[in-house]
Structures are given as C-alpha cells and as structure tokens.
Amino acid sequence: MKKSKKLFSKCYILICFLFFYLPILVTVIFSFNSSKSLTRFTGFSMRWYAELFRNSEVASAVYVSVTIAVLATVISTVLGTITAIGLSRSRKLLKEYLLNVNNIPILNPEIVTAISLMLLFSSFGMTKGYLTMLLAHIAFCTPYVITSVYPKVRGLDPNLANAAMDLGATPAQALTKVVIPIIRPGIYAGALLAFTMSFDDFVISYFVSGNGVKNISIVVYNMTKRINPTINALSTVVIAVIILVLLAMRLLPKLRRGKNSRRPGNRALAWAVAAICLCAVCLTLPKGMGQAGEKPSLKIYNAGEYIDPDLIGLFEDMYDCTVIYETFESNEMMYTKLSGGETYDILIPSDYMIERLIREEALAPIDWSLIPNSEYLMPEVTDRSYDPGNVYSVPYFWGTVGILYDTSVVDEKDLKAGWEILRDDAYAGNVYMYDSERDAFMVALKALGYSMNTTDEQQIQEAFDWLTDQRDTMAPIYAGDDVIDNMVSGNKALAVVYSGDAAYIMSENPDMAYFTPEEGTNIWYDAMVMTKDCANTRLAHEFMNFMLDPENALANTEFVGYTSTVSPAFEEMRSGTYKGIDAYVPDVDNSNNEIFAYQEAKVKKIYAELWTKVKAK
Amino acid sequence: MNKLIELKNLTKNFEDQQVLRGIDLNVYENEFLTLLGPSGCGKTTTLRIIAGFEEADSGQVLFDGKDISALPPYKRPVNTVFQKYALFPHMNVFDNIAFGLNIRKADKQEIRRKVEAMLALVGLEGFGSRDVTLLSGGQQQRVAIARALVNEPKVLLLDEPLGALDARIRKQMQMELKKIQREVGITFIYVTHDQEEALSMSDTVVVMNEGMIQQIGSPTDIYNEPENRFVASFIGESNIVEATMIEDYLVGFDGCRFECVDRGFGEMEPVEVVLRPEDLDIVDPENARIRGTVRQVTFKGVHYEILVETDIRTYMIHTTDYTEIGKHVGLDFGPEDIHVMWPMGSY
Structure with a gap:
C-alpha cells in the first residue's frame, strides 16, 4: 500500500516534469538537426549554430x-x-x-x-x-x-x-x-x-x-x-x-557563506557587478551615437523573413547610408503601428492594404524617372487594380494561392474537381486549410463560382455553408505557417498554400505538386510604397531601384522563395533553381483570377463573424 | 561631581500629541540615572533625543557645556543599548562588537584586543564566532552592551534593556549591569517602567509622567518622600488619603488629628497623606484611633496583604502576621510614617 503510494507520487512528479521540460528538450534536440525540418531528426550537426553566429x-x-x-x-x-x-x-x-x-x-x-x-x-x-x-x-x-x-x-x-x-x-x-x-x-x-x-x-x-x-x-x-x-x-x-x-544566483550566496562571510567576497562581487554595468553602458553609447551619426538613413517596414538581409548591407555600403529595418507579422499589424504614430520611409504591404493607404492619402507618388530599373519589371505585375498606373507602388513579390498535393496519394483525376477536391471525402482528415478568413472564404467563393470580393450577403452565406460543410465532412486542420514544415514532411495529402511557400516545399519534397483551380484564385502582389512622411525621397527611390536590379532581385527571390517581379530574375529562377516547379510561375492567363480588394469595415465584420463561427466547432 | 549632560526645557510633539512638555535635567559623571515612568510618559523620547535619533522641537541638549542638539547620532559621544538589542543578524558576535571600531578603521590588533576584553567583561569569552541569532536573550543582551561599551562612550544609554528577559535572568542582569557600570566608571542613563529595577540599580531616579518630570531624587527619597500622588502610587503601593494640614506637625484625616514630621504647608490647607502599607500595624481596636474589619487576606510570599475596611475607606496593610477575615481590628502608625504632600494639580 505504502509502496504503491510512493510509486504513484514518483510517477506524478515525473509526469509533471516531462510536461514542463519536454517542449524545451525538443527545441534543444532539434537545434542540432542537420536538415531544415523541425519534425524529423535527420542527423547531428552544428550547422544552425554556425548560421546563428553568422547572422x-x-x-x-x-x-x-x-x-x-x-x-x-x-x-x-x-x-x-x-x-x-x-x-x-x-x-x-x-x-x-x-x-x-x-x-x-x-x-x-x-x-x-x-x-x-x-x-x-x-x-x-x-x-x-x-x-x-x-x-x-x-x-x-x-x-x-x-x-x-x-x-x-x-x-x-x-x-x-x-x-x-x-x-x-x-x-x-x-x-x-x-x-x-x-x-x-x-x-x-x-x-x-x-x-x-x-x-x-x-x-x-x-x-x-x-x-x-x-x-x-x-x-x-x-x-x-x-x-x-x-x-x-x-x-x-x-x-x-x-x-x-539561475545557478549563479543559487551558488553565489553559498560560496560567500563558505568563505566565512568576510568582506573581500562582498567587495569583489560589488566590483564585478559595477564593472559589468560600466561595460554595458560603454558598449551602448557608441552604438547609440553611431545611429545618430551624420549618415543619411532610410526606415523600412517589411513583413518578417521577406528580404535577403545581405542586400540591406550591400545597399548601405553602396549609398553610404544607414538602413533601419523593421518587420511586421501582418498587414493589419503594420497598419496599427502606423496609426500609433510610428513613421517609416518605405513600406512593403500587400495589394488590398496599398489600396487602403492610397484611399487614406498616406502615400507619396513614385517618380518613375528615378527608377531606371523599372524597365525590367514584368508586364504581368504592373498596372493592377489596387493601384492603376502604379502611381504609388513598385511591385516587389507576387504569386497565387493554390492547392499543394502529394502526388503519391492524390489521384490526378480528382484534381479536375478544382477547389471541390477539398470536399472530396476520399481525402477526409487529410487536408490543411489556411487559417485566414479572407483566404478561406476565397476558396469557398471561388468553388461556388462567385467573386472573392463579393459583398452580396447571400453569396457570403453560401460560402459560409460551404465552409461549415467542409468542416463537418472533412475535418480539415486550420493551420498557419506550420503547414510548410508539415507538408515538407508529407504529413497530409492536400493543403491550401501560397505559391511561394509551395515552391519552397516542392524544392524540399519532390512528391509535392501545386495547382491553381480553373475556377480562379487569389492572385496577389506585394509592393514597395513610399509614405507621405518620407524625408529622404531620393534615397527611397534609390532603394526601390536597387531592389529591381536584376542581380539583387535574383538574390532576393532565391533567399525568400517567392516569385520575383523582375523579368531577368524570374526567368533565371524558372529555368534554374526552380526548374520544373510550376508553383513559382503564377498562372496569369486565367481570367477568373482576382486581386483582393479593400473591404469596408461593415463587410469585413460579416466575414470575420462567420469565420469565427466556422472555427468555433 | 561634574555636570556631563544638561537638558534645557526640551519639548517634543508627535503629530498633535505633546510627548515632552519642558524637560530640565542634569546628568552627572559616573552617575547611574534612571528615567522611570509608565509607557507614553516620554522617557524613551528623552533618551532618543540625547542619542540623536529624535530632534526636540525646542530646548537644548548640552554635553560638557557644549550644545550638541544639531549633531547627528554618529558624531555624539554616547552609545545606546536598544530595547530588542538590535544586533546585526548577518554578523557573528565578534563582528557585532567590532562594528564601531571597524567603522572608525581602528587597527586590527587593537580591535581584537578590545573585543576580547569586552567579551570578558560581559562574561562571553569564547563566543566570538557564534551566530548572534542563535544566542539566548540574556546572551544577546550582553553582546549589545559589549557592542556599545567597546567604543568607550562617556555615557551609555539603555532603553529598557531587560524588558524582553524573564524574571530570573532579569534580576541577575540588573546586578551585572550595576557591576559593569562600576567597573567601567561611566555614566549610565537607564530607561525603565519597572519601579523595582529603578530603585535597586540607580543613584538617581527621575520619575516622569505625561511628558513632565514629577520628581528627581535618590531611590530612598523617591520611595519615602514622594512629592505627589502620582509618584506615591507609581513607586510601590500606598494608601493615599485626602487630609487637612491643620498646622505645622499636625494633620487631620478620617476624623482624627495626627502628629507628623512635616511642616511648611500653611494652616488649614488641603493636602494628601501617604501611608505605606508596611508602615501600618494591626493592633487591638481599643488601642487605635482608626478601626475597621478585615475583608481580605492574600498571601504574598514574604508577607500577607490585608485589606481593612473602615467607615470611610479601605486600607492596605503588609504584615508578616496572619489575621483572620472578619476580625475587628485597629490600625496604628507613628508620626514618622505619615508623609504629607500637595494634592495633584496644585503646585
């Protein structure tokens, strides 16, 4: 009786500690993984530490x-x-x-x-x-x-x-x-x-x-x-x-007590702390001063992991300036920070957000004569509905949303169903949906043959029914960026993904393929824009021109994996690194494709409420 | 004897409460002076003003004739033994005692010599490396005294130092304190609310109440010649009787006239008479002018405490002889047992 009680209490403690420390353990183990996967351990390597210290x-x-x-x-x-x-x-x-x-x-x-x-x-x-x-x-x-x-x-x-x-x-x-x-x-x-x-x-x-x-x-x-x-x-x-x-905090007092609590220990500790503080302050000062130096500076706000960091350094050296580079998680977060009074010179948001910023007169027009590299821009990416005539925006990356499928599991014939394959019960429990209200509704609306920018409540309601039906029959997983790693590992047969992510997954897992349904999809553009607050418009133009330089654009698209808007870089990728990966090449010929339009608050609210209901169960 | 400390008309208020209402006091060299009074009488405040922890609202503190009112505590030639010792818990016995010498950056050898001497003086030889928090109350008290005395102050201030000790150790410490004071030959200013402690240790007792000094005198003076009802009732137990001073050496109370040894109160003046319980004798009622009935007898160890009820009041008598309850008795006392004083509130 007593023994079993003891055993139980020991197990209990063990389980508690496992619960606390298992996640940490997993993190530590995978830091030594030789491949890029976060779920499959392929071998021991210090590669990521090397990368860490280079970064x-x-x-x-x-x-x-x-x-x-x-x-x-x-x-x-x-x-x-x-x-x-x-x-x-x-x-x-x-x-x-x-x-x-x-x-x-x-x-x-x-x-x-x-x-x-x-x-x-x-x-x-x-x-x-x-x-x-x-x-x-x-x-x-x-x-x-x-x-x-x-x-x-x-x-x-x-x-x-x-x-x-x-x-x-x-x-x-x-x-x-x-x-x-x-x-x-x-x-x-x-x-x-x-x-x-x-x-x-x-x-x-x-x-x-x-x-x-x-x-x-x-x-x-x-x-x-x-x-x-x-x-x-x-x-x-x-x-x-x-x-x-933690160890130092636990051990220090004990060590000192061991030394019979006489002065020298105390004093040494005090001096050590003082020295550390002084060093910290000294190290801080030059850095702070460096930033306030004479060099012209450019403040850029971009999505996370959306630029080759070497390009920033290169630009700084070429134009003898300082780039202050910050990143955001979503267009909405960027908008919130702007509303909070933060100022930037260059933003790199998406189409519908650019449309909104233009409407709110937050942007300054581009002087195209200062961007000679604009001659390399692909005709497919200019003059789109969010900014006709590209008065305010310089295209940066673009792509589509489509379905990534595992060719070893999915029958090619089933693809004819288009978006409806996501409701094909042969693949029930084997589907990732993108956890974003606009992308999810886009899938449903397109499957139903409607515009993804519809404001017709009847159509929205039908899309909602489509999504709830899919939820009940297919039990899809609503995932964020973790879908990338899961699809590299081939965990599910079908996933709604962005073309840039699809290209990356396909380059890591040759079993994967990408297609955009006939009913059309979201074709999206991210572009560089200049804010009204931009103080150094010359430098801003120089930066945008720099990013359109074919060599730089190639480095950027290679690093990020999304489709370049610069023709030579695009061609190079298509015939080189991403040869045969059709996800890299957006399907521009389908007239059913659309660009997200800016949603009025009233419409956005309807979508948001319905999306919450879809996910509620 | 030389005057060492002189307090001149000290007053002090805490918020709107008047704690000291004009204290004048002289303290002499080598004197053991006790400030005695109930809690809230201002005795501790007076001590803290001398030490420099409080500042008087008005008045002066003179030390050797020089005004030290503006000096911070660490520049005053006095040291204090605190109520709950206030030993430094993060230091051992040796370091506690050596604290003052270390602050003054005294020579290491000298510190060791002086601390050892102090440990010997307070009877704690070999305790130097002990943890102060593990000592008994009495031992902590000795460390506190040693810590103060090692700085060779001219005056040692003691704020109810024995208050936290139990009765037996307290008695023993009283004797030791007196011995130490004689050995080091410096002035002690001692604060207590315990009248027995004050009477047995002091050269001079200062009785305080409500921020005022009631009486200054030797222990025998204070006991035998209380100047007012407060002193009489605070020091020992007393029968206090309203009376009329008929003329010099003659006082009347309880419907009789008694001879006494007091004079100078005028004629037919209202006064109060103190009769100490041990000065009253129980006698045959026929031989006494005050008569009554025994109402209560309590055994107190050395003596019995007997309450005798007369037609007018109840008297307390301390005697070694037993008397049974209900017995009709008389009370007898001589002229020298009657002590006449001014009633409260008429100075």
Whole structure:
C-alpha cells in the first residue's frame, strides 16, 4: 500500500516534469538537426549554430537583450530597493495605498502596459529604440523588485539602522553595511525576477521599440514566419543563459557563506557587478551615437523573413547610408503601428492594404524617372487594380494561392474537381486549410463560382455553408505557417498554400505538386510604397531601384522563395533553381483570377463573424 | 561631581500629541540615572533625543557645556543599548562588537584586543564566532552592551534593556549591569517602567509622567518622600488619603488629628497623606484611633496583604502576621510614617 503510494507520487512528479521540460528538450534536440525540418531528426550537426553566429541580426539582438536586461535589472533593483526602504518608513495609510498601487502594473495584462507605454513615448515625441525599450523594462521590472524586497525590509527592526549610526556609521554606511546585507536575499530575488522578466519580454518590447532595435524575442517572433531551425539554436542559447544565471544566483550566496562571510567576497562581487554595468553602458553609447551619426538613413517596414538581409548591407555600403529595418507579422499589424504614430520611409504591404493607404492619402507618388530599373519589371505585375498606373507602388513579390498535393496519394483525376477536391471525402482528415478568413472564404467563393470580393450577403452565406460543410465532412486542420514544415514532411495529402511557400516545399519534397483551380484564385502582389512622411525621397527611390536590379532581385527571390517581379530574375529562377516547379510561375492567363480588394469595415465584420463561427466547432 | 549632560526645557510633539512638555535635567559623571515612568510618559523620547535619533522641537541638549542638539547620532559621544538589542543578524558576535571600531578603521590588533576584553567583561569569552541569532536573550543582551561599551562612550544609554528577559535572568542582569557600570566608571542613563529595577540599580531616579518630570531624587527619597500622588502610587503601593494640614506637625484625616514630621504647608490647607502599607500595624481596636474589619487576606510570599475596611475607606496593610477575615481590628502608625504632600494639580 505504502509502496504503491510512493510509486504513484514518483510517477506524478515525473509526469509533471516531462510536461514542463519536454517542449524545451525538443527545441534543444532539434537545434542540432542537420536538415531544415523541425519534425524529423535527420542527423547531428552544428550547422544552425554556425548560421546563428553568422547572422548579424541575431548577434545585435543578443547584444540588445543582454545589455537591456543587465541595465534594467541594476537600475530597477536600485530603484525598487530604495522605494521599499522608503515605504517601510512612511505612514501606514500611505504605505497601504502605495503597495496596492504597486500591484497594478503586475496584475495589468502585459498588452495594456505595452500599448500605454507606446502611447506615452509617442506623446512625448521620443524616438523609439534602445532608450525607450530600456525605460519600459525598468518601468515593468521595478514593481517586482519592490514586491520582493519590501517584506524583507518590513521585517527589520527599525532600530538596526539607528544602532549602526549610534556606533558611528554615517547614514550611507548604515545602509550599505547593515540594512542592505540583511535584506540581500530579497534584493537578489528581486534582481533575478527583474532579469528574467526583462530578458524574455516580448509584448512590451515589441511595442515600445523601433528603428531596428530588436531583442531576442522580437527576432525569434519574426523568424517563426518562415521555418528556420536557427530559432532552435537561439532558443537553446537563451535557455543556457537563463540556467547559468539561475545557478549563479543559487551558488553565489553559498560560496560567500563558505568563505566565512568576510568582506573581500562582498567587495569583489560589488566590483564585478559595477564593472559589468560600466561595460554595458560603454558598449551602448557608441552604438547609440553611431545611429545618430551624420549618415543619411532610410526606415523600412517589411513583413518578417521577406528580404535577403545581405542586400540591406550591400545597399548601405553602396549609398553610404544607414538602413533601419523593421518587420511586421501582418498587414493589419503594420497598419496599427502606423496609426500609433510610428513613421517609416518605405513600406512593403500587400495589394488590398496599398489600396487602403492610397484611399487614406498616406502615400507619396513614385517618380518613375528615378527608377531606371523599372524597365525590367514584368508586364504581368504592373498596372493592377489596387493601384492603376502604379502611381504609388513598385511591385516587389507576387504569386497565387493554390492547392499543394502529394502526388503519391492524390489521384490526378480528382484534381479536375478544382477547389471541390477539398470536399472530396476520399481525402477526409487529410487536408490543411489556411487559417485566414479572407483566404478561406476565397476558396469557398471561388468553388461556388462567385467573386472573392463579393459583398452580396447571400453569396457570403453560401460560402459560409460551404465552409461549415467542409468542416463537418472533412475535418480539415486550420493551420498557419506550420503547414510548410508539415507538408515538407508529407504529413497530409492536400493543403491550401501560397505559391511561394509551395515552391519552397516542392524544392524540399519532390512528391509535392501545386495547382491553381480553373475556377480562379487569389492572385496577389506585394509592393514597395513610399509614405507621405518620407524625408529622404531620393534615397527611397534609390532603394526601390536597387531592389529591381536584376542581380539583387535574383538574390532576393532565391533567399525568400517567392516569385520575383523582375523579368531577368524570374526567368533565371524558372529555368534554374526552380526548374520544373510550376508553383513559382503564377498562372496569369486565367481570367477568373482576382486581386483582393479593400473591404469596408461593415463587410469585413460579416466575414470575420462567420469565420469565427466556422472555427468555433 | 561634574555636570556631563544638561537638558534645557526640551519639548517634543508627535503629530498633535505633546510627548515632552519642558524637560530640565542634569546628568552627572559616573552617575547611574534612571528615567522611570509608565509607557507614553516620554522617557524613551528623552533618551532618543540625547542619542540623536529624535530632534526636540525646542530646548537644548548640552554635553560638557557644549550644545550638541544639531549633531547627528554618529558624531555624539554616547552609545545606546536598544530595547530588542538590535544586533546585526548577518554578523557573528565578534563582528557585532567590532562594528564601531571597524567603522572608525581602528587597527586590527587593537580591535581584537578590545573585543576580547569586552567579551570578558560581559562574561562571553569564547563566543566570538557564534551566530548572534542563535544566542539566548540574556546572551544577546550582553553582546549589545559589549557592542556599545567597546567604543568607550562617556555615557551609555539603555532603553529598557531587560524588558524582553524573564524574571530570573532579569534580576541577575540588573546586578551585572550595576557591576559593569562600576567597573567601567561611566555614566549610565537607564530607561525603565519597572519601579523595582529603578530603585535597586540607580543613584538617581527621575520619575516622569505625561511628558513632565514629577520628581528627581535618590531611590530612598523617591520611595519615602514622594512629592505627589502620582509618584506615591507609581513607586510601590500606598494608601493615599485626602487630609487637612491643620498646622505645622499636625494633620487631620478620617476624623482624627495626627502628629507628623512635616511642616511648611500653611494652616488649614488641603493636602494628601501617604501611608505605606508596611508602615501600618494591626493592633487591638481599643488601642487605635482608626478601626475597621478585615475583608481580605492574600498571601504574598514574604508577607500577607490585608485589606481593612473602615467607615470611610479601605486600607492596605503588609504584615508578616496572619489575621483572620472578619476580625475587628485597629490600625496604628507613628508620626514618622505619615508623609504629607500637595494634592495633584496644585503646585
């Protein structure tokens, strides 16, 4: 009886730990994978670590994360400790109020804190970057320090400081030799909390940072857009750092006690901490100054993993300028950030968003005479409905949405059904749908033979019925970018994907093929636009011209995998790297294809509500 | 004896509460002076003003004739032993005692020598490396005293230092404190609310109440010649009786006239008379002018406490002889047992 109980409790602990640590373990293991897959282990290699350390974006993110964490920890620990000591001496009522007020930032949802801080910095007209991120981190770390230091201070005999002064210590000596050593465990705990909070913060950093300053979390978040095992390598490094910090925090006090608690240890530690801070500050200054230097700068806002980073460096060298490069997760997120008062020179959004920005008069017209490389633009990508005559936009990438299928599973004859193959019960349980309301409704509307930009409620309702029917009979999985890795591994037979992703999957898994149904599909364009706020329009034009240079465009399309808008680059890819991969070549001859049009809020709401219902069950 | 500390008309308010209402006091060299009074009487505040932890609203603190009112605590030639010792929990016994010397950057050898001497003085030889938080209350007290004395202050301030100890160790520490004071030969200013402690240790007792000094005197003066009802009732137990001073050496109360040794109160003045319970004798009612009935007898160890009810009041008597309850008795006392004082509120 007793034995079985013991066994049970042991198993219970084991299961708990497995639950906590298995995800971390998987991440660590796959960081040593030799192939690009995140689900199949093909062999041991250090390839992703090598890639990680070559990646300058990651290196600067590690630098930002570490220096911000160290500075924020030191400053918030000092501030919080002083506040806690001060609080313990104030009147009871004031103390209670302040402690309650102190809890608000801790209990506040992070996103609220993030947006409040972003708005605050905007309203002060502060340039977002390293300083704003540091200030924000200090702001959200300090309450944690206060909460962990205050109980220690409250437990102190108020006469301890008096006793020290009575024995000849100045107030400063009483603080450093008596009060602080006694509350040290609380200070350590607070500092540790502050460090971990700061080091892995994403939400707040994401909103208050800007001008290309990114910490590790932001970089990782942007990386998840396209499957990339360097994330695993980076995560493993982060885990290692956190474990080291935790160990240091646990071991240091013990080591010191072992040394009979005499001075030298304390002093050495203090000097070490001071030295680290000083180094951090010194390292920070030149970087901050470099950014404020004389060189002209260009601020670009693009989707994540949507440019060959080498091109940015090349452009900077060629034009002796600084590029501040930031990334967004979706067009909507980009729009939110613009509305928040953030300014950029160049944006690279999608067709329907460009249409919206043109309507809102947020863009500046392009001077095509400054873009001689426009002669290389493919005729198929210019003068489209979202910007007739390309007054405001320079096409960047383009493609379609189609069906990726596993040729070893799917019968070619079934493809004749077009979009309806997604309701073919031969493939029930074997389908990925794209988890995006517009793409999902596009599939249904096209299958029904309607326009994907329809505002007719009857048609929308029919599309909804199509989607719910498909949901009930086919049990599809609504997936995001994880579909890429799953299809590379051949996990399902059919998937709705973007052509650029399809091209990449096909290059990794030769069993896969891509087709766009006869009923038509979404043909989409992403283009470079110049905002009204653009200060250096000459440099902006130079950048856009630079990206259309056939050689650069080739490098870019090779890196990103999406279809180039530059004719020589397109031809080179089609006959070279992506030879035989038809997903790279958008089907332009089908008159049923459409471009997404900007949706009025009222229509968007109908789609959004119905999509929620589809996914609800 | 030389005047060492002089307090001149100290006043202090906390928020709207008046804690000190004009304290004037002289403290002499080598004196063991006790500030005695109930809690809230201002005795601790007075001590903290001398130490420099509080600032008086008005008045002066003179040390050797120089005004030290503006000096911070760490520049004053006094050291304090705190109520709950306030030892530094992160240091061992040695480091606690050496704290003041280390702050002054004294020579290492000298520190070792002085700390060892202090440990010997307070009877804690060999305790240097002990963790202070693991010591008993009495031992912590000794460390606190050593920590203060090692700095060789001219005055040692002690704020109810024995308050947290149990009765037996307390008695023992009282004697040791007195011994230490004689050995080091410096002035002690001692704060307590325990009248027995004050009487047994002090050269001078200062009785305080409601922010004012009620009486300054030697323990015997304070006990035998209380100046007012407060002092009389606070120091020991007393029978306090409203009376009329008929003329010098003659006082009237309970319908009788009694001879006494007091004079100078005028004629037919309302006064109060203190009769200590141990000065009253129970006698045959026929030989006494005050008579009553025994209502209660309580055994107190050395003596019995007997309450005798007369027609007018109840008297308390301390005697070693047992008397049974309900017995009709008389009370007797001599002229020297009657102590006449001004009633409360008429100075």
